[in-house]
Amino acid sequence: MPTADSQLAGLGDQARALQPRTVALRRALHRHPELGLDLPRTRDAVLAELADLPLQIHLGRTVSSVVAVLEGARPGPTVLLRGDMDALPLHEETPLAFRSEIDGAMHACGHDTHVAMLASAARLLARRREQLSGRVLLMFQPGEEGHHGARYMIDEGLLAKAGPAGTPEAAYALHISATLPVGELHTRPGPIMAAADVLRVMVTGRGGHASAPHDARDPVPAAAAMVGALQTMLSRRVDAHQPAVLTIAHITAGTTNNIIPETAFLEGTLRTMAEPVRALVHDEIHRVCRHTALAYDCVADVQIEPGYPVTVNDHDAAGRVGELGARVLGRRRVATMPNPIMGAEDFSYVLRQVPGALAFLGACPPGVNPESAAPNHSNRVLFDESAMVGGVAMYAGLALDALR
Structure with missing residues (x-):
């Protein structure tokens, strides 16, 4: 041989x-x-x-x-x-x-x-x-x-x-x-x-005139609050010894300067190195986005598209x-x-x-x-x-x- x-x-x-x-x-x-x-x-x-x-x-x-x-x-x-x-x-x-x-x-x-x-x-x-x-x-x-x-x-x-x-x-x-x-x-x-998943969140409020936000339900501050809340969730809910990265890379809302839009859209990626952490963060993303939206009298539709393991x-x-x-x-x-x-x-x-x-x-x-x-x-x-x-x-x- x-x-x-x-x-x-x-x-x-x-x-x-x-x-x-x-x-x-x-x-x-x-x-x-x-x-x-x-x-x-x-x-x-x-x-x-x-x-x-x-x-x-x-x-x-x-x-x-x-x-x-x-x-x-x-x-x-x-x-x-x-x-x-x-x-x-x-x-x-x-x-x-x-x-x-x-x-x-x-x-x-x-x-x-x-x-x-x-x-x-x-x-x-x-x-x-x-x-x-x-x-x-x-x-x-x-x-x-x-x-x-x-x-x-x-x-x-x-x-x-x-x-x-x-x-x-x-x-x-x-x-x-x-x-x-x-x-x-x-x-x-x-x-x-890493495993890679895509998250998409549609925040829905009620549109109106930008001069009278009290008559509307502005989804923009709700979406903005979600970006920070999701990062806080990672640091508070995921073991510090377990790698996890969540990036919101795409935010879209509105058409001009004086109209409060009805919706705001967020899109991002989640990267994890262990399936238990991946499952935990999926649950937390749903919870954080939905409850943050409720705090602003809006609703959030959260979709997570599983990617590569x-x-x-x-x-x-x-x-x-x-x-x-x-x-x-x-x-x-x-x-x-x-x-x-x-x-x-x-x-x-x-x-x-x-x-x-x-x-x-x-x-x-x-x-x-x-x-x-x-x-x-x-x-x-x-x-x-x-x-x-x-x-x-x-x-x-x-x-x-x-x-x-």
């Missing part, structure tokens, strides 16, 4: 040799970003890139997903590798020669790099089929940016695409980051990203990612995150059913301090493409290590 080190020998050089191809696919996707669950152009670009490889291809029925299965030379387990494909609704403001040609859409979270890295890793692994005891399930996923694409793929049978005996025993995903030093790999065991890395899988990163990228380039981050990820749906791990790959642009770099989701974000060499090697290495 090959040793772990012999399995990984030459991975970096092979990923570097594939870099022109990786960059070309990334730039083609960057020029033509697509949003949500329907990504026909992106799907077709992935299919074209994989067309000459010995893969079993499965297309999504309700979403533009691509699942590719690479069978190894001998029987064995299945490992899943994920690359998300969708962009964000932003107008790009970067100096790139290959910037988005689609108005109002941009690959501002680096999903174009994820697709390109996973496609090149598939090519690298296909060349090493003789070293694989088992199979690789390549998950090209739409709709990560709030559209629950991973859940759709699971509902369509993602985890059974490799056959009854091919249910994945491990699952891995990389996420590029513009605010980490290029080539560094950061991960942690346990919770790594907490992304939880399996302890052993996160350890394997760190160990592999040390061998592939260098020990000084691997770091254990001291704390999770409050962003959310729908790879959480996969990790609820398959032990695995998510890790962040640094791609801060040259000459830029990571602390001041434009972050993911900025319309000015830039990624150092040289980081993709390490990403390709890591994706391939995770499969080789699991299936040796």
